[in-house]
Amino acid sequence: MWISKLKLDLRSKAVRRDLASPYEMHRTLSRAVSQALKEGKERLLWRLEPTRGTEPPVVLVQTLTLPDWDALEKGYAEVYPPKPFQPALREGQILRFRLRANPSKRARDRGERIALKTREEKLVWLVRKFKKGGFRLREEGGQYLAAIRQDTFLEIPKAGHLIQVQAVLFEGVLVVVDPAKALETLKRGIGPGKALGLGLLSLHP
Structure with missing residues (x-):
């Protein structure tokens, strides 16, 4: 896997368009791995990182293959060199995490x-997803070590109207339970809305 960091230039008309539409952002980022996507060898995940004040927008991108960011139009972003990401996960390993996701459920009738x-509902969703994906949300004193840093709704144009998709930024501490399954979860992402910049799980010591 590869991790890329893009600092977007707000002077770019394309950047402003993409920030207004996650689907457009996904389409733009996909250009860097277009051939691998066509061949079914790629799973692109990305996240718009939280920034402060007048800081430029930053996008973190995870790809399975080495991206070619020359595919972006000139002036779109300052691109930091992609870094190889091959985590050696171990059972019982304790790591910090960041995840922007869509904690949701399907309505039975519709x-x-x-x-x-x-x-509480959102944390239960996170616990279930981690358990299924080879992780465990760490607890201390009977409390989960997880915080919700952002809880917003993305407005997505669809069929002539706007739909809202919840985007929740989780941060906290997890434990690796099944290293092989956990690695697959990192590659695949968590939850729905991958093309909206959701599902990328980032880990740190």
Whole structure:
């Protein structure tokens, strides 16, 4: 896997367009791995990172193959050299994480996804996803070591109107339970909305 960091230039018309539409952002970023995507060898994940004040927008991108950021139009972003990412996960390893995701469930009557409302519901969703993906959300004193840093809704144009997709930024501490399964989770991402910049799980010591 490869991790790339892009510092976007707000003077670019394309950047402003992409920031207004996650689908457009996904389409733009996909140019860097277009051939691998066509061959079915790629799973592109990305996340718009939280920034402060007047700091330029930063996008973190994870790819399975080495991206070619020369595919972006000139002036779109300052691109930091992609870094290889091959984590040697171990059972019992404790790591910090960041995940922007869409904690949701399917409505029984309509089949569409509906947002989870309470903090407790969102943490239960996260616990379940981690368990399925080879991780465990760490607890201390009976409390999960996880915080919700952002809880917003993305407005997505669809069929002539706007739909809202919940985007929650989780940060906290997890434990590796099954290293092989955990690695696959890192590659695949967590939850729905991958093309909206959701699902990228980042780990740090």
